Amino acid sequence: MGDxxxxxxxxxxxxxxxxxxxxxxxxxxxxxMSILSSKWRxxxxxxxxLVFDEKCVTLTNDGAAVLxxxxxFITRVLFLHQGPIHKFQVWTSYLQSCPDIDQWILFLSRNDxxxxxxxxxxxxxxxxxxxxxxxxxxxxxxxxxxxxxxxLTFKGFVSLKSLNLHQVLVAPDVIENxxxxxxxxxxxxxxxxxxxxxxxxxxxxxYLYLEGEFKDIWLEDTPLLVDMSVAMYMxxxxxxxxxxxxxxxxxxCLGGVPQLERLSGHIYFSKYLSIGNDPGILPLTYNHLKxxxxxxxxxxxxxxxxxxxxxxTSSPNLVELQISGSSNTPAATDVxxxxxxxxxxxSDCLFKRLKVVKITDMSGVTHEMGFMKFLLGSSPxxxxxxxxxxxxxxxxxxxxxxxxxxxxxxxxxxxxxxCSD
Numbered sequence: 001m002g003d004x005x006x007x008x009x010x011x012x013x014x015x016x017x018x019x020x021x022x023x024x025x026x027x028x029x030x031x032x033m034s035i036l037s038s039k040w041r042x043x044x045x046x047x048x049x050l051v052f053d054e055k056c057v058t059l060t061n062d063g064a065a066v067l068x069x070x071x072x073f074i075t076r077v078l079f080l081h082q083g084p085i086h087k088f089q090v091w092t093s094y095l096q097s098c099p100d101i102d103q104w105i106l107f108l109s110r111n112d113x114x115x116x117x118x119x120x121x122x123x124x125x126x127x128x129x130x131x132x133x134x135x136x137x138x139x140x141x142x143x144x145x146x147x148x149x150x151x152l153t154f155k156g157f158v159s160l161k162s163l164n165l166h167q168v169l170v171a172p173d174v175i176e177n178x179x180x181x182x183x184x185x186x187x188x189x190x191x192x193x194x195x196x197x198x199x200x201x202x203x204x205x206x207y208l209y210l211e212g213e214f215k216d217i218w219l220e221d222t223p224l225l226v227d228m229s230v231a232m233y234m235x236x237x238x239x240x241x242x243x244x245x246x247x248x249x250x251x252x253c254l255g256g257v258p259q260l261e262r263l264s265g266h267i268y269f270s271k272y273l274s275i276g277n278d279p280g281i282l283p284l285t286y287n288h289l290k291x292x293x294x295x296x297x298x299x300x301x302x303x304x305x306x307x308x309x310x311x312x313t314s315s316p317n318l319v320e321l322q323i324s325g326s327s328n329t330p331a332a333t334d335v336x337x338x339x340x341x342x343x344x345x346x347s348d349c350l351f352k353r354l355k356v357v358k359i360t361d362m363s364g365v366t367h368e369m370g371f372m373k374f375l376l377g378s379s380p381x382x383x384x385x386x387x388x389x390x391x392x393x394x395x396x397x398x399x400x401x402x403x404x405x406x407x408x409x410x411x412x413x414x415x416x417x418x419c420s421d
Contacts, residue, residue, distance in 0.1 A: 045080050045081050045082045045083075046081075046082050046083045047081075048083070048084055048085060048086040048087065049085075049086060049087040050077065050078075050081075050085060050087065050088050050089070051087070051089045051091075052070070052073075052074055052077075052089065052090045052091070052092070053090070053091050053092050054066075054070075054092050054093075054094060056070060056073050056074070057069040057070050057073055063094060066094050067094045067095070067096060070092065070094055070095065071098065071100045074090065074100075074104065075100055075103070075104070078104060078107050081111075083111075084111050084112040085108055085111045085112070085113055086112065086113065086114040086115065087113075087114065087115040087116075088104070088108050088113060088115070088116050088117070089115070089116075089117040089118075089142075090117070090118050090119065091117070091119045092119065092121065093119075093121035093122070094121055095118075095119070095120050095121055096120065096121060096123045096124065097120065097123065097124040097125060097126035097127070101118070101126060102129045102131075105128070105129055105131055105132050106129065106131045108135070109131045109132065109134050109135050112137055113135050113137065113138065114137050114138060114139045114140070114159075115138070115139060115140040115141075116132075116135070116138060116140070116141055116142070117140070117141075117142035117143075117164075118142070118143055118144065118146065119142075119144040119145070119166075120144060120145040120146065121145075122145075125145055125146060125147050125169060126145065126146045126147065127146070127147045127149070128143065128146050128147065128148055128149075130150075130151050133150050133151060133154045133157075135157070136157070136158060136159065137159055138157050138159060138160050139159050139160060139161045139162065140160070140161065140162040140163075141157070141160060141162070141163050141164070142162075142163075142164040142165075142166075143164070143165055143166070143168055144166045144167060144168075145166070145167045145168070146165075146168050146169070147168070147169040147170070148165075148168055148169070148170040148174065148175075148178070149170070149171075149174065150174065150177075150178065154181075155181060156177075156178070156180075156181025156182055156183070157178075157181070157182050158182075158183065158184070159184060160182040160184060160185055161184050161185060161186045161187065162185075162186065162187040162188075163178075163179070163182065163185060163187070163188050163189070164187075164188075164189040165189070165190050165191070166189075166191045166192060167191070167192045168190075168193075172196055172197060172198070175190070175196075175198070176198065176199055176200075176201075179200055179201065179202055180201040180202065182202070183203075183204070184204055185202045185204060185205055186204055186205060186206045186207065187205075187206065187207040187208075188200070188202065188205055188207070188208050188209070189207075189208075189209040189210075190209070190210050190211070190212065191209070191210070191211040191212060192211065192212050193212035193213065193214070194212065194213050195213050195215055196212060196213065196214050196215065197214070197215040197216040198210075198214060198216065198217050198218070199216075199218045199220055200217075200218065200219050200220060200221075200222055201220050201221040201222075202221065202222055203221050203222070203223065203224070204224060205222045205224060205225055206224055206225060206226050206227065207225075207226070207227045207228075208222070208225060208227070208228045208229070208230075209228075209229045209230075210229070210230045210231070210232075211230075211231040212231075212232075212233060213232070213233045213234070214230075214232050214272075216249075216252075217230065217249075217252070217253050217272070218252045218253065219252070219253055219254070219255075219256055219257060220256070221256070222256065222257060223256060223257070223258065223259065224259055225257045225259060225260055226259050226260060226261045226262070226288070227260075227261060227262045228257070228260060228262070228263050228264070229262075229263075229264040229265075229266075230264070230265050230266065230269045231265075231266035231267050231269070231295075232265075232266070232267050232268040232269050232271075232272055233267055233268065234267075234268045234271075247276050247277070248276040248277045248278075249272055249273050249274070249275045249276050250273045250274070250276070250307060250310065253272070253273060254273070254311075255284065256284075257286075258284050258286070258287075258288075259288055260286055260288060260289050261288045261289060261290055261291070262289070262290065262291040262292075263289060263291070263292050263293070263311070264291075264292075264293040265293065265294045265295060266295040266296070267295060267296055268296070269294070269295070270294050270295075270296070270297045270298075270304050270307050270308070271298070271301075271304060273304075273307045274301065274303035274304045274306065274307045275303075278303075278306070284314075285314050285315075285316065286311075286314050286315040287316060287317060288317065289311075289315040289317065289318060290315075290317060290318060290319040290320065290353075291318075291319065291320045291321075291322075292311055292312065292315065292318060292320075292321050292322070293321075293322040293323075294308065294311075294322070294323050294324070295324045296324055296325070296326045296361075297323055297324065297325060297326060298325075298326040299325055299326075299363075299365050299367040299368045299371065300365055300367065305340070305367055305371075308323065308371070312351070313349055316351075316352065316353075317352075317353050318351055318353060318354050319353050319354060319355055319356070320354075320355065320356045320357075320358075321354065321356070321357045321358070321375075322357075322358045322359075322360075323357075323358070323359050323360075323371075324359070324360040324361045325359070325360070325361040325362045325363055325368060325390065326361070340367065340370060341367075341370040341371065341373065341374040349378050350378055350379075350380060350410075351375070351378055351379045351380075351382075352380065352381065353381065354375070354379045354381065354382055355381055355382060355383045355384075356382075356383060356384055356386075357375055357379070357382065357384070357385040357386070358385075358386045359372065359385070359386070359387050359388070360387075360388040361388065361389075361390040362387060362388070362389050362390065362400075363389070363390050363392065364389065364396050364399070364400045369400070369403060369404075372385070372387070372404065372407065373407045373408075376407045376408065376409045376410065376414065377407065377408050377409070377410055378410060379410055379411055379414070380410045380411050381411055381413075382409070382410070382411040382413070382414040383411070383413055383414065383415065384414070384415045384416075384417055385414060385415070385416050385417070386417040386419060387404070387416065387417065387418050387419065388419040389418075397418075401418050404416055404418070
């Protein structure tokens with residue numbers, strides 16, 4: 001065997017492998033590797049991925065001092081860097097709006113930046129400089145607590161595939177223009193927006209996450225969407241807007257997503273879908289939809305019940321269904337139609353792939369019980385139905401359980417799990 005006692009095997013590794021090693025280290029440790037030998041002194045300066053957080057500097061109780069150290073550290077790294085920077089990410093609550101960030105983005109815009117992520121802490125909102133809109137090679141953009149106002153000359157991010165905006169100030173027409181000006185966009189996340197009516201045209205979009213106060217959501221051109229999660233909050237003016245709406249929100253929001261595989265709706269989403277004219281027969285069948293999660297469904301609102309029914313009966317390959325009731329459901333004003341599920345649920349309806357049903361916050365109202373009876377009798381491969389009552393019906397839990405076990409089950413393997421505290 002040869003004598004390797006004096007050989008510097010690590011330093012002689014190919015540059016691509018060395019960069020792979022350094023990229024997996026926190027940036028502060030990657031820079032410290034420069035003390036290993038003269039060959040390592042400047043290895044870190046050609047890294048194409050730069051990720052910064054609080055660990056880059058020594059943390060103290062003096063937030064201003066930490067911020068100053070962090071700004072100096074990042075600025076010095078960029079000043080000494082050589083070559084292209086494909087990924088630049090800063091995740092820290094200490095970062096505040098300041099001229100340094102403008103200079104960083106200007107520097108990155110000249111160095112082939114492809115992925116940019118900035119999260120700022122509480123304080124003054126950061127107004128994104130115009131040079132950002134010149135980054136034509138951007139494939140991923142994540143901004144937290146920023147303000148967007150593209151120049152009139154902005155024609156879109158032609159290479160962008162992922163856009164994540166969290167607590168971002170932007171005009172409604174501007175955000176729509178940005179979305180439709182990203183022809184390759186595959187993933188879109190918008191959170192904590194106020195009173196936004198959103199029209200999405202993104203023919204390559206596959207993943208959509210929305211959270212905030214939305215007056216309207218129209219998926220005008222999203223034929224490839226496979227995963228959708230929406231959490232809608234409601235203010236008084238949005239509630240009034242809902243009452244005045246006559247168009248069918250169900251069709252506007254879900255009428256053009258034939259490839260949908262997973263749907264998750266929270267807070268007032270099912271209420272939003274129920275607004276407007278009854279869609280009747282849905283314009284499509286969700287052949288790929290395997291998972292549905294709906295949060296805070298009112299089973300004393302017939303229009304919301306129809307939303308649930310339309311969705312599940314139009315999803316022949318559904319595997320998992322999660323529904324939570326509305327714990328603040330108002331007292332019913334109409335006598336419930338006891339034969340609703342027999343009449344509205346198709347007599348030949350079978351959920352041939354449905355294996356898991358999870359129902360939480362149930363209060364035992366008539367249509368909740370009818371819904372569970374309908375599912376148990378129409379799911380031949382069901383494995384488990386998990387039921388958790390809301391805290392307000394403790395005295396009625398035994399009666400609910402007695403009624404449940406009497407229901408006919410299409411699956412001999414179906415297990416009812418009653419989760420009572």
